[in-house]
Amino acid sequence: MKTESTFKAFRVEEHEGTFNTAIKDMPFKPLETGDLLIKVHYSSINYKDALSASGNKGVTRQYPHTPGVDAVGTVVTSKSDLFKADEKVIVTSYDLGMNTDGGFAEYIKVPAAWAVKLPENLSMKEAMILGTAGLTAGMSVLRLTQLVKPKDGTIIVSGATGGVGALSVSILSKLGYDVAAITGKETETNYLTHMGAKSIIKRSDFEALDNKPLLKPQFAGGIDTVGGVILENIIKTTNHMGVVTSCGNVASPKLNLTVFPFILRGVTLVGIDSQNYPMHFREEVWNKLASDWKPSTLSETCNEITLNELDKNMALILKGQLKGRTVVAL
Missing domain, CATH: 3.90.180.10 (Medium-chain alcohol dehydrogenases, catalytic domain)
Incomplete structure (x- = not known):
């Protein structure tokens, strides 16, 4: 003591x-x-x-x-x-x-x-650079990659300069996925490209997409960290059988959607509960973050x-x- x-x-x-x-x-x-x-x-x-x-x-x-x-x-x-x-x-x-x-x-x-x-190969400082944000990003990547592979197309990530978003971009890029990053910070384009994003989408442009039940499919899947209109439009632009994860509501907790993306395109929406995520999954994600998924940046x-x-x-x-x-x- x-x-x-x-x-x-x-x-x-x-x-x-x-x-x-x-x-x-x-x-x-x-x-x-x-x-x-x-x-x-x-x-x-x-x-x-x-x-x-x-x-x-x-x-x-x-x-x-x-x-x-x-x-x-x-x-x-x-x-x-x-x-x-x-x-x-x-x-x-x-x-x-x-x-x-x-x-x-x-x-x-x-x-x-x-x-x-x-885990071995992870320092204490690295563990906190990851922290809840890294664990949440890892959970999102784990669920998405179970059904969507790099060959299936581009993954879109919202809130990309935030902790969960930036780490998601970095992990997905390391795993061979093409990543499109949504951000409201136009000055951070170089940062996001360095994290591994192949393309940058202005948040205002993405929010301004037509308010239709379905939009032109563009993405194999998505990791959303903000909720609201951004999540709505990610779901509407996801390809057939794509997967979208949701872990945040800083923009809004509300969704204004029809069921069409789910019943006409087979889109899967996966909720990420980082607070009470089962321990065996936590251990799996932490071990991946310490090894194959460890962001080079x-x-x-x-x-x-x-x-x-x-x-x-x-x-x-x-x-x-x-x-x-x-x-x-x-």
């Missing part, structure tokens, strides 16, 4: 409806109950973290609270036969950083069922910060201005 009496954490506190953040020295005693006490080496910034830090009660019900839905580190103490002290583990999603104090702290305590052993998608820089960067992600992945070094 640790000899220190306190550890540092990024805390969000509520005072009469106003939410404030500060780095606090926290005692070990109030750490959540759980099987594993983990010394955190890295975390990363996700959209949910920014929502939690700004007081979104749909993400975090009670404050004070420590956000951070991602963490990687070493086991200090274990009550589980699955893990032993000094093992390196990844913890993402479930309730971490939502209503359980999360990875923006030097230590966390979690159930063993939330942890995955860090992984380090180039990363900006490393400290706890002191969290506020500024979470403000950027809420505005849609954070490019790639931002890793928090503890």
Whole structure:
């Protein structure tokens, strides 16, 4: 057990409806109950973290609270036969950083069922460059590639400069797929091309497509990270027997569709639930991300910060201005 009496954490506190953040020295005693006490080496910034830090009660019900839905580190103490002290583990999603104090702290305590052993050939920093975004991208690629092969045609990816989008582009490109990337950031064309995109589609152009039940088929499949009109038009432009995955709703949670893409073209829409994804699939995806699927541009998608820089960067992600992945070094 640790000899220190306190550890540092990024805390969000509520005072009469106003939410404030500060780095606090926290005692070990109030750490959540759980099987594993983990010394955190890295975390990363996700959209949910920014929502939690700004007081979104749909993400975090009670404050004070420590956000951070991602963490990687070493086991200090274990009550589980699955893990032993000094093992390196990844913890993402479930309730971490939502209503359980999360990875923006030097230590966390979690159930063993939330942890995955860090795969060989993946460093702790690389694991957090991937994080929930990489796991979500990996889940999306796994489901899509089960039915759609590179020879079938181009895959379209929305929100392509975001964490899930950029990693999806990179993984698909490495697997031999031609990728078309949708973005609202025209200045990032070179970045997306470097990630592996063969073509770039302006978000405004794609949103402005005719509002018909079906559109000209152009894509073998798609990975959508934003929802709304973009997802509608991806589905409408998908080829016969194509597959589209859906993992986000930052544009809108609503879809205005007919059943025609599904019953006339046999399009499959696959939902991606990264929060409660079954553990055996998580382990499969993490092992693929550490080997055959590991993006060659992984380090180039990363900006490393400290706890002191969290506020500024979470403000950027809420505005849609954070490019790639931002890793928090503890």
